Amino acid sequence: MRTTEKVVWLSAGALIGAAVALLYAPQSGQETRKYLRRKAEDARDTIAETGGQVRDTLAETGESIAKAGRRVYRKGAAAVEGASELIDRGRRRVEL
Numbered sequence: 001m002r003t004t005e006k007v008v009w010l011s012a013g014a015l016i017g018a019a020v021a022l023l024y025a026p027q028s029g030q031e032t033r034k035y036l037r038r039k040a041e042d043a044r045d046t047i048a049e050t051g052g053q054v055r056d057t058l059a060e061t062g063e064s065i066a067k068a069g070r071r072v073y074r075k076g077a078a079a080v081e082g083a084s085e086l087i088d089r090g091r092r093r094v095e096l
Contacts, residue, residue, distance in 0.1 A: 025032055
């Protein structure tokens, strides 16, 4: 059985189980809807909070990558400048 088939069957089983649980719940329909609404709001808040944390982490990571890139660029620019000076000195010696 493929993974996608397993996921489909798992999802179908979860939906059927949730439907049966709601049908046999000891609460009234109104209480069940309130409970589901609260859980949905909690899930939304958790997702929003997690999204904010991910955004902050990505921003920090991006900043550190940018700083590292600037350091590498400066080192490369200094190396090019040093190489250019060596080439100029070599040219002057060859011309003499």
